[in-house]
Amino acid sequence: MNEAPQHPPLILASTSSYRRELLQRLRLPFRCERPQVEEAQQANETVESMVARLARAKAAEVASRHPEALVIGSDQAASLGGRALGKPGGRDRAIEQLMQCSGRPVEFHTAVCLLGPGGLEFAAMDTTRVRFRTLEAEAIARYVEAEQPFDCAGSFKCEGLGICLFEGLDSEDPTALVGLPLIALCKLLRRAGVELP
Template identity: 45%
Template sequence: MNMQNNPILVLASSSVTRRALLDRLGLPYQIDKPDIDERVHEHEAADAACLRLAREKARAVAERHPGSVVIGSDQLVSCNGRIMGKPHDMPRATEQLRFMSGKAVYFHVSVAVIDAHGALQEHSETVTAQLRILSDSEIQHYLNREQPFGSAGSMKSEGLGTALLDSMQSDDPTAILGLPLIATLRLLRAAGINPLS
């Protein structure tokens, strides 16, 4: 195949979890960290911010890899209208989990794919999770074990974070992990990459 029919795939992320998800597809790919400003704008809704950041990640990396297919993805967590960012430390993580205890929590996830010709396609979805009512001892045990200080909302869903949940509603079981593979595959096929071909 020539390069036009078999473009290089680039993941615009340094996330270990996103890499593990993309590894499931058995496709060769490169990694390039986008290094963008990931702050949410004032008064920006979580779903809109999430899609904007996925786009910006894909575009930043696509500029450095012309002729490649680039995947950008982002995830934001919200609860009661409040965006729950990465806590970075134990006190903030404790406060986040106390705030979310017993409430519905929304995992907004977006993926943007730029094809070899520069065309952008994108997808967004929201996973709804119902948190259990958590005791302080459960919160501390979870935080001590998982150390989820780099995870939005202190929710390390790929690990023990599942123990915080009562239920979850999603069209794609991988969406809560930050890269919805069903939608990503649909966008990749449109961009000329199909792991089954």
């Protein structure tokens, strides 16, 4: 009987329930650990550069405590006209964000970084373009009350009722919009020697 292939322990540098649920789809054993990273955009930093930097910083902070492990870091931000839309944190800010997005295209940049023993480092970025339909204030208020997307970049949950807010979207990886681009991550894991189907 063949033994299961061995690879270093896998750690997701996140306590996001969305990322944890996505990573569970790969049926690999892993654990989650909170990275101690300040998540703020730096002066003159593009949204894409910010999420790539934060994904790496999260992975590096956890990897510094677990140098024997493969550590996955990820970060996501929405971009409206080149300006970052973060997590709203509350009802009023969520309504304000969705009013700004109404009838407009919004880009969601999701970065993933894989760090491992011996200086192993791979990274990828997914950009999903969402086209919001024109939203009435009453519809936005109903949506925010129903789903309370206060911990989601852009103030919606595409895996839930938030899909009703869209006219369409362009994406190479539908999981990226939820918070962890699994297609890209599978490529990185394979490069690191992890066997996947």
